[in-house]
Amino acid sequence: MKNYKRLLKYIKPYLGRFGLAIICIVVASGANLYLPWIIKDMIDKVLAERDMAMLNFISVSIVVVFAIRGVFYYGQSYLVSYIGQRVVVDVREVMFRKFQRMPMAYFDKHQTGETMSYLTNDVGAIQAALVDNLIEMFTEGAILIGSVVMMLYLDWKLTLLTLITVPLVGFAMKIFGKKIKSTSRVIQEKLADITSLLQESISSIRVVKSFVREKYEIERFIVENELNFRATMKNVQFTSLLTPTVEFLAALAVTLIVWFGGYEVVNGMITAGSLVAFLTYAVNLANPIKRLSRIYGRLQKAMAAVDRIFFVLDLPETVNDKPNAIELPQIKGNVSVENVTFSYDGAHNALEKVNFEVKSGQMIAFVGPSGAGKSTIANLIPRFYDVTSGAIKIDGYDIRDVKIDSLREQIGIVPQETLLFSTTVMENIRYGRLNATDEEVIAAARAANAENFILELPNGYETQIGERGLNLSGGQRQRMAIARAMLKNPQILILDEATSALDTESEKIVQAALDELMKGRTSFVIAHRLSTIFSADKIFVIDKGKICESGTHKELLALNGVYRNLYNIQFSNI
Ligand SMILES: Nc1ncnc2c1ncn2[C@@H]1O[C@H](COP(=O)(O)OP(=O)(O)OP(=O)(O)O)[C@@H](O)[C@H]1O
Numbered sequence: 301m302k303n304y305k306r307l308l309k310y311i312k313p314y315l316g317r318f319g320l321a322i323i324c325i326v327v328a329s330g331a332n333l334y335l336p337w338i339i340k341d342m343i344d345k346v347l348a349e350r351d352m353a354m355l356n357f358i359s360v361s362i363v364v365v366f367a368i369r370g371v372f373y374y375g376q377s378y379l380v381s382y383i384g385q386r387v388v389v390d391v392r393e394v395m396f397r398k399f400q401r402m403p404m405a406y407f408d409k410h411q412t413g414e415t416m417s418y419l420t421n422d423v424g425a426i427q428a429a430l431v432d433n434l435i436e437m438f439t440e441g442a443i444l445i446g447s448v449v450m451m452l453y454l455d456w457k458l459t460l461l462t463l464i465t466v467p468l469v470g471f472a473m474k475i476f477g478k479k480i481k482s483t484s485r486v487i488q489e490k491l492a493d494i495t496s497l498l499q500e501s502i503s504s505i506r507v508v509k510s511f512v513r514e515k516y517e518i519e520r521f522i523v524e525n526e527l528n529f530r531a532t533m534k535n536v537q538f539t540s541l542l543t544p545t546v547e548f549l550a551a552l553a554v555t556l557i558v559w560f561g562g563y564e565v566v567n568g569m570i571t572a573g574s575l576v577a578f579l580t581y582a583v584n585l586a587n588p589i590k591r592l593s594r595i596y597g598r599l600q601k602a603m604a605a606v607d608r609i610f611f612v613l614d615l616p617e618t619v620n621d622k623p624n625a626i627e628l629p630q631i632k633g634n635v636s637v638e639n640v641t642f643s644y645d646g647a648h649n650a651l652e653k654v655n656f657e658v659k660s661g662q663m664i665a666f667v668g669p670s671g672a673g674k675s676t677i678a679n680l681i682p683r684f685y686d687v688t689s690g691a692i693k694i695d696g697y698d699i700r701d702v703k704i705d706s707l708r709e710q711i712g713i714v715p716q717e718t719l720l721f722s723t724t725v726m727e728n729i730r731y732g733r734l735n736a737t738d739e740e741v742i743a744a745a746r747a748a749n750a751e752n753f754i755l756e757l758p759n760g761y762e763t764q765i766g767e768r769g770l771n772l773s774g775g776q777r778q779r780m781a782i783a784r785a786m787l788k789n790p791q792i793l794i795l796d797e798a799t800s801a802l803d804t805e806s807e808k809i810v811q812a813a814l815d816e817l818m819k820g821r822t823s824f825v826i827a828h829r830l831s832t833i834f835s836a837d838k839i840f841v842i843d844k845g846k847i848c849e850s851g852t853h854k855e856l857l858a859l860n861g862v863y864r865n866l867y868n869i870q871f872s873n874i
């Protein structure tokens with residue numbers, strides 16, 4: 301219920317249209333109420349008294365009433381759909397904003413497909429609820445109220461008798477409503493599972509095919525699909541039971557009317573026309589009750605989705621700006637890592653009491669076995685995660701005290717695998733600095749040793765790449781990433797295994813581009829191949845989350861420790 305009120309807040313900007321829509325609905329459904337009145341006059345006046353004038357009047361008024369009804373019906377459909385669709389668009393936007401702000405930790409724990417499901421399936425469910433249900437709810441509600449008023453006017457005793465069944469209907473709706481909502485929640489969860497599986501197996505189709513696991517994937521899909529079917533059928537069971545139950549109760553009411561109303565006509569207490577009109581209203585009443593019960597069922601279904609949406613919107617954004625965060629000024633690039641301990645899960649530490657200091661313009665390298673915590677350090681500097689204890693300072697500013705945007709704008713990252721967007725080469729590089737001119741983009745590409753291959757592409761810089769377009773090789777992608785970083789022109793640079801996916805030939809080209817990029821910037825380089833870091837100002841050997849050795853290449857060799865050992869392994873067979 302609380303979430304329902306929150307959803308209604310999204311309607312607030314459209315209150316004007318909403319008011320107009322209500323007027324249209326009231327007028328359009330008011331026309332429906334006219335029909336039984338015609339029947340009454342037909343029976344009591346035209347047929348019983350042979351009143352020709354009345355017949356003419358009735359004929360003209362039918363045409364007029366339905367013409368008016370048509371106009372307002374159009375207004376009602378258009379306006380309600382407008383509001384519903386607007387709300388859906390707004391909710392979708394709010395969710396998208398939320399996901400853009402969510403901390404890295406969220407994306408570590410949740411599958412892409414699950415996240416996508418919120419935006420597609422759950423938003424889709426409220427779309428159905430709002431657009432279709434809102435129209436029906438108000439129309440049927442108006443007809444319901446109008447019918448009751450007319451019935452009271454025609455015969456209030458009979459009306460009260462009829463309305464005895466209403467609490468029963470309410471009771472049935474409440475019981476079924478709960479079941480429908482809980483089963484709907486399961487459906488939405490199962491839908492998210494299907495979307496996750498879909499996303500995963502399609503985006504990893506290379507792995508699937510290389511292991512010839514198509515059959516396995518199909519079987520996995522069948523299982524999820526089947527689970528979704530079962531959850532849906534459970535829901536269908538309750539929604540399908542709700543309508544007949546309510547209808548049966550309505551039939552009871554009609555029976556009451558037929559008997560007592562008939563009794564009243566026989567005894568001359570009301571006219572035959574009145575009873576027929578009354579019955580028509582009562583049947584009219586049964587329709588909205590039946591439909592409202594169905595709407596109620598669908599609404600419960602949608603509320604399950606709404607609950608999920610608000611659950612996501614309420615998730616904490618653990619890494620965000622402090623209220624008094626300041627803009628980080630143009631930095632020199634002095635970095636100090638002070639007593640930093642960090643844990644991803646709160647259980648075991650990925651980094652423990654790490655201390656080091658880097659001067660502006662220096663090149664720092666991290667080496668060490670897999671899982672040692674090298675990438676973790678690289679993740680903490682742009683504040684993808686917050687340190688558990690200790691502090692990271694840039695030019696003396698604790699990075700938690702400055703605005704995240706102003707921090708990340710000054711840090712460039714070249715990851716092991718570069719993701720490109722499905723747009724042109726030009727736009728992909730421009731992602732590094734959105735307001736860069738074409739000339740600046742081209743200069744960056746040249747500096748990154750990327751110009752050669754770009755010019756050989758079918759449309760040069762305007763070639764479409766990524767998802768649907770042409771694919772680039774690993775080395776070409778890395779050079780695109782370097783060009784992006786060049787364009788961004790950050791004072792601090794992080795290269796996490798930027799060349800490790802490449803063969804020696806393209807590694808040379810990429811390394812040359814990287815050397816160019818690192819000039820004059822504080823650079824953190826993570827590398828498995830020691831040859832790329834011989835020239836580092838300082839090398840840190842990380843093991844099990846701790847710095848175990850540090851020094852220049854020469855100093856570390858002389859130490860005869862872990863580094864020497866790594867060196868011997870890599871260069872023993874040369
Ligand atoms: N997103 C994450 N969530 C939870 N634990 C993580 C996450 N990323 C890394 N870890 C854990 O933290 C530890 C350090 O990982 P990290 O990625 O920093 O290692 P690494 O030194 O970069 O290794 P590699 O050379 O293989 O890239 C590992 O034990 C790893 O399992």
Ligand SMILES: [Mg+2]
Nearest residue numbers: 674675676796
């Ligand atoms: Mg790593």
